[in-house]
Amino acid sequence: MENNLIHVEVAHALEGRQLIMPVEAQQGITAAEAIEQSGILQEFTDIDLGKSRLGIFGKVSKADAVLQDGDRVEIYRPLIADPKEARKKRAAEGKALKNRARKTPTKA
Incomplete structure (x- = not known):
């Protein structure tokens, strides 16, 4: 490797x-370059x-971040669902299951 060259990877999934x-x-x-x-x-x-979030090895980073030899730039895809809303929905579903379990008679 020449002194002024670095090797990096760019990933998207x-x-x-x-x-x-x-x-x-x-x-x-830079990451953008x-x-x-x-x-x-x-x-x-x-x-x-302009809209995609970027990261370097799983840590959110800016497009103008200067890369080091061996870095992996990751282009993150947009979230499908709002994480806060997804948690609320799972909590509500869990509560409903718990309530149904209480109402189900058990055989002795």
Whole structure:
């Protein structure tokens, strides 16, 4: 490896498909620049970098974050459901099941 080159990966996953693209770039490259250079935007044409959240090894990061050798930039897909609403729904369903269990007579 030349002194001024680093190796990073750019990753994106959908429910049925995952792609990790290797990128060799100059030191000082940002997450957004690595994404552009990787070609992943041509593979996943629905990615909107203006709206997508990014991370480096699972930690949310900004597009202008400068990458280090060996970093993996992750492009996160939008949430399908609001996590707070999903928890409320699960809690309500659990409560309903618990109430039904109490009303069901048991055989002695």
